[in-house]
Amino acid sequence: MELLFSAATVALAPGALLAVFLGSLLGVIFGAIPGLTFTVAMALVVPVSFSLETAPAIGMLLGTYIGGMTGGSVSAILLGIPGTPSAAATVMDGYALTKRGKASLALGTAVAASAFGGLVSLIVMIVSVDIVAKLALHFGPAETFALLLFGLSTICGLSQRSLLKGLVAGVLGLMIMTIGVDEMEGVRRLTFGTVTLQQGINLLVAMIALFAVPHVIDAFVKYYRSDTPPDGVSDVRVELPTLRDLGKTFWLMLRCSLLGTGIGAIPGTGGPIAAFLAYAHARKVSREPEKFGRGSMEGVVAPESANNAVTGGTMIPLLSLGIPGDPGTAILLSGLLIHGLTPGPMLFIQHPGEIYQIYLAIIVSYLCVVAIQLVGIRFFVQLLRVPAHLLAVGIIVMCGYGSFSIRNSVFDVYTVAILGVLAYGLIKARIPLTPIILGIVLGPSLEREFRTALILSGGDASVFWTSAPTIIFMGLAVVVIGTQVVRSVHATFTPKKSGISRDASVKSEK
Amino acid sequence: MKLTKRTLMAGTAALALTLGHGAPAQAEFPERPVEMTILFGSTAQTIGQLLSELMSEHLPERVVPVQRTGGGGSVGYQYVDGTAPDGYNIVWNSNSISTTYHSGALDFDHTAFTPIAKISTEVTAIAVNANSGWESLSEMAEAIKAEGRPLRIGASGRGSFTHLATEAVLEAIGLADDAIHVPYDAGRAPVELLAGRLDAALQWPGQFVSHHEAGDLRILCVTSDERISMLPDVPTCHESGAEGVSMVMWRGLAAPAGTPEDRILILEEAARLATESERFHEAARTIGFEVTFADHAEFGEQIASDDAMLEELMTALGLKE
Structure with a gap:
């Protein structure tokens, strides 16, 4: 208790609070602008944090991480373009709610769910860091592969309209990620002998291309086709969710x-998979599953609480084992190291005070994020007043800038252009884009875990069904795929009703 | 406020530098920011960012770190190789110039760059689970041979520095044909060791230290020919049974070949002053690297000799293309 108080005096000092606030603000802004992501924001913050004291430095980095994770939902909901890969699942129902004029309500709910998820994961982390870290140890390559496969199987659920088209999209995503240098054997794949292609397709670049570019093309096409220039929504009401609305969920x-925290604790997974699994779970247990994809509030609550819970979850292996779970925590790790905090079991023994400071910084950061967003929503929704074709110009500039800034590579800007045009073609062919993102996110980990598991077992494939976690997740994957196949076969032999668009990027009016 | 102070400091430093050298022509470089290409993330990025910040204090213009990652460093090398040799583009390089070239990822080798200065050295370490009871490499080798099963040893991907160091150690303890190399990405190896899925792992010591102090893992040895300041009680691999093994990774600065020597000297001096600062030494202790500054001439010799050594090792392993 004494430690907590002394940590509080450091972590709640004005300078430290200001650092967390600035970090959160920067994170929300970078997360909210399509094209810019919080990994870029964190890379910018790291050099600044060198010259700060430990508490404000770590607070600022944590704030940026948390702010960015939450801010990603803003553009997902308002524009249908996820600000971070973790917000890709939020697009499906968040953007549908915006189209129904409920943008501010969706944004408010997303913030509340995010803060809730983040704080729950923090509590779990404080209470059970040792137990969870030990449990996570049981997740070897084979177990993680089974979990990822289960995650990938939700693709079937995301493409209810046509299982085949969903699979086409998923496989496209998996294929995109094979470009570049194979990390394990150092083999250069699909590089055509060039050095440029060795860098491969960056996940964030692919995300910008798939979600933002078709949106922009679509806005221009509509503008030049219609006689009357479309105006933005003139009546933008600001309506925030009440505690009663939130209580229902x-x-x-x-x-x-809890799902997000658990998945975050397993190295090699991360925010996007947690969000998609939570979305699939929410639809399964919902009383109104037919509303999903057309603007269900539960479809916003589930992925947002899960992806923010991942922030607390990834802190468990980061602090107790020294393993960064995603690019954000990898940057956080270097920030901790430069201030002499080497994560691992000794961190809790040698630096208990700093651990409490980290916990407090996370709480402060969520308070800041909620405050920033609640004020911000009033301004964010004004964006809807801007006519779509004008907004598109701004988006394309940010995407060009954002894709370049990820790796300072012009190649990435070209990639956005090429993949984006391809994505527009896919939308026209009614192939959903969300499974592509899932394939891109999961592809590299899926491959790595599969191969590592087989190397460890000496080529014996039985590792995939001999431990409890593998049996459970493999079983779930089989059930999900099985039911979808049966349903789609059944649907083919019975008269078809008009399909409902499951993909956010496909406008309902088309 | 901070900016003006820094500019002032940088100005003063540059003045001192000029007076020291007594060559007014040198004061004109750099007239604009110098771009430092960083090839990797994590610690390479952190050290590079700190170095550029400290170098900026001793130059009239800032040194700006720019991330150009990918392809095991080849993307960044290719970028810097394509820039004008005027000193405004430098690369935060490492042994990766040799490993990328010899694996066929690059079509030019270290001679495409002029060395500026060696900055630091990082040493890899081998750890085992404390439950194994192994205290040295020779004990490990004996136990594995007695059990008649392959040693599962984790390192980064094939052709990476940690993989090459692993192979060098295995060769020296006679396990080269009785080992399975398990490639892991960033930071996963310690977990796999803790969980007992691996017998041993070769990684940067920072990943093991906390577990080593807690008594869960045991660091058997470090791959350098001298013990390191971070782990004074841990023997070298040579002491531990792998005779003659000496694998260290240096990091330093280089510019495209043909960069004027006076500019190289200005950058070398700024780098030297940066490495002498208390902040840099403190970072070395916390991040876990050794500050081993060497001037451009000495650095050049080391790059060439390491290149020959790595070429030989990679040829022996069948990694040379």
Whole structure:
């Protein structure tokens, strides 16, 4: 307790609070602008944090991480372009809610769910860091592969309209990620002998291309086709969710938060998979599953609480084992190291005070994020007043800038242009884009875990069904795929009703 | 406020530098920011960012770190190789110039660059689970041979520095044909060791230290020919049974070949002053690297000799293309 108080005096000092606030603000801004991501924001913050004291430095980095994770939902909901890969699942229902004029309500709910998820994961982390870290140890390559496969199987659910088209999209995503140098054997794949292609397709670049570019093309096409120039929505009401609305989804939020924390604790997974699994879970248990994809609030609550719970979850292996779970925590790790905090079991023994400071910084950061967003929503929604074709110009500039800034590579800007035009073609062919993102996100980990598991077992494939976690996740994957196949076969032999668009990037009016 | 102070400091430093050298022509470089290409993330990025910040204090213009990652460093090398040799583009390089070239990822080798200065050295370490009871490499080798099963040893991907160091150690303890190399990405190896899925792992010591102090893992040895300041009680691999093994990774600065020597000297001096600062030494202790400054001439010799050594090793392993 004494430690907590002394940590509080350091972590809640004005300078430290200001650092967390600035970090959160920067994170929200970078997360909210399509094209810019919080990994870029964190890379910018790291050099600044060198010259700060430990508490403000770590607070600022944590704030940027948390702010960015939450801010990603803003553009996902308002524009249908996820600000971070973790927000890709939020697009499906968040953007649908915006189209129904409920943007501010969706944004408010997303913030509340995010903060809830983040704080639940923090509590889990404080209470059970040792237990969870030990449990996570049981997740070897084979177990992680089974979990990822289960995650990938949700592709079937995301493409209800046509299983085949969903699979086409998923495989496209998996294929895109094979470009570049294979990390394990150092083999250069599909590089055509060039050095440029050795860098491969960056996940963030692919995300910008798939979601933002078709949106922009679509806005221009509509503008030049229609005689009357379309105006933005003139009547933008600001309506925030009441505590009663939020209370209704309490149990869903809690379940998705725990799910997110658990997935975050397993190295090699991360925010996007947690968000998609939570979304699939929410639809499965929902009383109104038919509303999903057309603007269900539960479809926003689930992924947002889960992806923010991942922030607390990834802190468990980061602090107790020294393993960064995603690019954000990798940057956080270098920030900790430069201030002499080497993560691992000794961190809790040698630096208990700093651990409490980290916990407090996370709480402060969520308070800041909620405050920033609640104020911000009033301004964010004004964006909807801007006519789509004018907004598109701004988006394309940010995407060009954002894709370049990820790796300072012009190649990435070309990639956005090429993949983006391809994505527009896919939308026209009614192939959903969300499974592509899932394939891109999961592809590299799926391959790595599969191969590592087989190397460890000496080529014996039985590792995939001999431990409890592998049996459970493999079984779930088989059930999900099985039911979808049966359903789609059944649907082919019965008269078809008009399909409902499951993909956010496909406009309902088309 | 901070900016003006820094400019002032940089100005003063540059003045001192000029007076020291007594060559007014040198004061004109750099007239604009110098771009330092960083090839990797994580610690390479952190050290590079700090170095550029400290170098900026001793130059009239800033040194700006720019991330150009990918292809095991080849993307960044190719970028810097394509820039004008005027000193405004430098690369935060490492042994990776040799490993990328010899693996066929690059079509030019270290001679495409002029060395500026060696900055630091990083040493890899081998760890085992404390439950194994192995205290040295020779004990490990004996136990594995007695059990008649292959040693599962984790390192980064094939052709990476940690993989090459692993192979060098295995060769020296006679396990080269009785080992399975398990490639892991960033930071996963310690977990796999803790969980007992691996017998041993070769990684940067920072990943093991906390577990080593907690008594869960045991660091058997470090791959350098001298013990390192971070782990004074841990023997070298040579002491531990792998005779003659000496694998260290240096990091330093280089510019495209043909960069004027006076500019190289200005950058070398700024780098020297940066490495002498208390902040840099403190970072070395916390991040876990050795500050081993060497001037451009000495650095050049080391690059060439390491290149020959790595070429030989990679040829022996069948990694040379």
